[in-house]
Every structure is written in structure tokens, then in C-alpha cells.
Amino acid sequence: MPELPWFAPHRPAPHAEVHAMASRFETRTLLGAFRFFARTPRIMWQIRTAPGAHGVTLRARLLRRTFWTLSVWESPEALHRFAGSDPHRSSARALKALMKGSDFVSWTTGADALPLDWSDALQRLDGNRT
Template sequence: MPTLPWTVPDTPPAGAEAHVFASRFETRTLWGALRFLVRTPAVWRQAGRAPGAYGASLRAQPLRRTFWTLSAWESEAALKDFARSGAHRPASRTLAAQMRDVRFATWRTPTDELPVSWEEATRRLT
């Protein structure tokens, strides 16, 4: 699966700050990677219409059992609302047992600097 391009559900206001969230998931097995992939479309659709979402992208290497997410939000509260609702909530709960390694990074950046590069996200996740 190629990297899904940066998608902008809500155009961020110029001169504001965004709450950026990056994650890296490594599943224990290829079965876990397949389960992650099966749930991806519903969560991706949810992100595409989530209130306060300024942008999102996904990078997947299913044969390596590794997935990355990168998103920008109006606020930490908007991100939490997304994570605790819709398709994301049951997907994250169901997939938790499939994970071997999980990493998260959050930071703030000016909206004028969106989208954040994958290189920056990777640096912050290591």
C-alpha cells in the first residue's frame, strides 16, 4: 500500500497553530497487519470528515508489519474526540493486542507549515 497523500478535511486558518500527532505501529504478525489494513478505510473516512482535522496521511508497509500516521488538528481536544469516537475507537481497542511496538509523538506547529514532512515525523518518533 502506498502512502496515502496528505488530505485536508478543514482548511486551517493562516497564522494559527496546529496540534500535530504522529504514530508508528508495528504488529506482532502478518495477521495483525492484515487486521490493521482491514480497518484502515473506515478510520481514514472518519479522519476525512472529523471536526477540527487540518490534515492526515498514512504510510503503510504491511509486509514489514509497520504503519505510520501523521495528522494535524485544531486542538488536542479535537484529536481526542476523533480517537474516542467513530471507527477509530473500536479499531484501536481491537488492534491493541496485535501490537508489538507502538510510538506516539505530539507537538505544535504553525498552520502555515502544514503539511508536516514524513522526515520530521519519523525524527520525532525515534
């Protein structure tokens, strides 16, 4: 299934500390997974112009009804501004009833660590479940 390559809309300053966030979403049904995936292009386009966005990638396993995101922001506030604006905000509200579960984990890292590694992000998400 699809994995969108790392995209960096705005480069952080060298040696800057950045805010990373990984998420995992699972839908209740396969139809829900297709609805989730159908909204992905608009959200990815939004990130391209979001102030403070330093990188993003997505993994989608439609038949498993599971999606992972990995993004980097200049600050937690930049991430919250993005999440609270449309189309992300309206998409999250529309999809809420279709979701079986979700997990989130955030951490700080150096700009020199970009692009982030999926294996580290997945370990952090798995550690967050316990």
C-alpha cells in the same frame, strides 16, 4: 507499500497554531498487519468529517508489519474527540492484542507549515524512543 497522500479535510485559519501528532504501530504478525490495514479506509473516512481535522497521511509497510500516521488537528482536544469516537475507538480496542508496539509524539506548529514533512515526523518519533 502504500502511502496515502496528504489529505486536508478542513483548512486551518492562516497563521493559526495547530496540533500535530505522529504515530508508529507494529503488529506481532503479518495477519495482524493485514487486519490493521483493512480497517484503514473506515478510519480515513472518519477523519474526513472529524471536527478540527486539518490533515492526515499514512505510510504502510505490510511485510514489515509497520504503519505510521501523521495528522494535524486544531487542538489536542479535537484529536482526543476523534480517537475516542467510533470507528477509531472500536478499531483500536479490537487491534490492541495484535500490536507488538506503538509510539506517539505530538507538537505544535504553524498552519503555514502544512502539509507536514515525513522526515521531520519520523525524526521526532525516533527521538521519542530513547
